[in-house]
Amino acid sequence: MATHLHRLLLLFLPSLLLFRRGTLPPPPPSPSAAVYPVVLVPGNTCSQLEARLTDAYEPPPESPQCGAGSNERGRWFRLWRNATAMDDPAVAPCLSDQLRVVYDPAARDFRNVPGVETRVLGFGSTAGFLADTEANNREHARADQPDLYLYGPAIHRDLCMRRLVEALQQAGYRDGETLFGAPYDFRQAPAARGQPCRAFGRFTRRLRALVERASRENGEKPVVLVSHSQGGYFALEFLNRSPLSWRRKYVKHYVMASTGPGGLLLPLRNLASTPGEAVEAPDALVALPSPVVFGAGTPPLVVTRDRNYTASDMSEFLTAIGVPPLGVTLYETRALPVQLGFRAPLVPTTCVNGVGLSTMKQLVYWDGNFSETPEVVYGDGDGLLPLASILALDTVIGSDPRQEYYKSIKLADTSHAGVVSDAAALKRVVDEILWSTPM
Numbered sequence: 001m002a003t004h005l006h007r008l009l010l011l012f013l014p015s016l017l018l019f020r021r022g023t024l025p026p027p028p029p030s031p032s033a034a035v036y037p038v039v040l041v042p043g044n045t046c047s048q049l050e051a052r053l054t055d056a057y058e059p060p061p062e063s064p065q066c067g068a069g070s071n072e073r074g075r076w077f078r079l080w081r082n083a084t085a086m087d088d089p090a091v092a093p094c095l096s097d098q099l100r101v102v103y104d105p106a107a108r109d110f111r112n113v114p115g116v117e118t119r120v121l122g123f124g125s126t127a128g129f130l131a132d133t134e135a136n137n138r139e140h141a142r143a144d145q146p147d148l149y150l151y152g153p154a155i156h157r158d159l160c161m162r163r164l165v166e167a168l169q170q171a172g173y174r175d176g177e178t179l180f181g182a183p184y185d186f187r188q189a190p191a192a193r194g195q196p197c198r199a200f201g202r203f204t205r206r207l208r209a210l211v212e213r214a215s216r217e218n219g220e221k222p223v224v225l226v227s228h229s230q231g232g233y234f235a236l237e238f239l240n241r242s243p244l245s246w247r248r249k250y251v252k253h254y255v256m257a258s259t260g261p262g263g264l265l266l267p268l269r270n271l272a273s274t275p276g277e278a279v280e281a282p283d284a285l286v287a288l289p290s291p292v293v294f295g296a297g298t299p300p301l302v303v304t305r306d307r308n309y310t311a312s313d314m315s316e317f318l319t320a321i322g323v324p325p326l327g328v329t330l331y332e333t334r335a336l337p338v339q340l341g342f343r344a345p346l347v348p349t350t351c352v353n354g355v356g357l358s359t360m361k362q363l364v365y366w367d368g369n370f371s372e373t374p375e376v377v378y379g380d381g382d383g384l385l386p387l388a389s390i391l392a393l394d395t396v397i398g399s400d401p402r403q404e405y406y407k408s409i410k411l412a413d414t415s416h417a418g419v420v421s422d423a424a425a426l427k428r429v430v431d432e433i434l435w436s437t438p439m
């Protein structure tokens with residue numbers, strides 16, 4: 001089975017298991033009407049994608065059935081998230097193949113494999129974040145594909161903003177009226193300025209228009225922008241590439257949940273076992289540990305007998321694990337500048353992060369054989385983001401003298417996904433959106 005789907009599922013789904021609840025603060029009075037319109041940018045794999053095959057599509061040699069039968073060419077069908085397809089051993093390899101993105105040297109950009117057209121479903125609405133068909137809701141931990149369903153569909157739903165959407169609706173928000181969603185092609189990632197990146201360009205244009213519409217339809221009020229996890233890279237890059245006057249006019253408050261400037265170790269470990277994927281995984285390259293937090297002089301991320309690696313040595317590390325030269329170049333030219341550009345958005349910002357859970361902080365490949373399973377050293381964090389990455393928000397955003405309003409909420413014993421799904425955490429996030437939006 002091709003590995004892209006597998007990687008997507010594993011990249012952002014670990015450690016979501018412990019949601020211990022803190023004591024609840026007293027409930028605030030219910031708002032009579034939504035105050036500011038809210039726009040949500042969800043995490044990795046939380047957007048729905050549709051695909052259409054053209055005559056140019058060539059099925060993988062080992063799965064000649066792909067592109068025939070029920071997927072007749074020219075018809076739009078649900079590519080992600082399609083539990084029926086994931087469940088069907090004859091179709092799952094097709095899904096994996098059609099979900100791939102490849103780098104096109106002529107265009108200097110990533111694109112779908114030839115013959116596959118894709119589109120993001122339901123831009124403007126949060127309905128897709130709830131989307132789980134009947135089939136998705138079925139229990140489908142399959143004995144023959146344990147990896148694929150390691151964490152199960154229920155965890156996937158929690159990872160997305162489903163519960164946050166429900167909580168906002170209970171508070172009076174209405175989808176398409178006061179509550180909006182900005183899904184995106186999560187396989188891609190913002191690329192460095194000056195590097196062609198049609199996917200992010202399209203997202204930027206659509207989000208800008210959506211924010212303006214949300215404001216216009218709500219008495220010219222500015223919006224509250226809320227992101228989770230990978231959505232934070234998209235939202236922050238979007239803000240930082242928008243004119244400051246635009247940001248200040250249209251964004252009342254940015255609430256960034258479960259994102260840190262330091263990246264995470266999981267893509268490091270995943271790439272070590274499947275280095276060839278680097279050229280198909282722009283999202284993983286951006287999520288790698290960043291020199292902003294884990295650079296020279298900090299404890300090594302990877303330890304071997306002969307050589308240690310910090311995030312400042314990432315190119316050497318990628319080469320050492322067998323990433324093709326193109327992958328290293330893509331990291332250096334497209335992903336690294338985005339990591340280094342993580343900076344204060346200069347609109348009122350609240351960061352909400354979980355802490356207190358066991359989180360990967362170092363990988364030991366003592367014999368220098370990166371095909372082996374590393375020994376993992378754990379530290380504090382949200383189960384995915386190491387604590388150092390979370391604390392760095394206070395310096396990278398909080399200490400910027402031009403950042404007038406900054407607040408950081410660190411929720412004890414709360415996981416990466418729990419920040420937008422655990423009941424107590426959710427309450428804090430909703431309170432921030434409703435009540436603490438700076439005047």
Ligand SMILES: *[C@@H]1O[C@H](CO)[C@@H](O)[C@H](O)[C@H]1NC(C)=O
Pocket residue numbers: 070071076077078079082084085091094
């Ligand atoms: C799910 O995928 C299968 C196989 O690719 C396809 O036939 C079906 O139409 C898809 N479901 C939807 C809702 O598009």
Ligand SMILES: *[C@@H]1O[C@H](CO)[C@@H](O)[C@H](O)[C@H]1NC(C)=O
Pocket residue numbers: 299300303304305306307308
């Ligand atoms: C690698 O890092 C470890 C732990 O910080 C340290 O003990 C060791 O001396 C370092 N090894 C090399 C080769 O630099």
Ligand SMILES: *[C@@H]1O[C@H](CO)[C@@H](O)[C@H](O)[C@H]1NC(C)=O
Pocket residue numbers: 369370371372
């Ligand atoms: C590295 O580890 C893999 C998996 O355990 C093994 O198959 C391979 O032979 C090892 N390579 C070397 C050079 O020892």
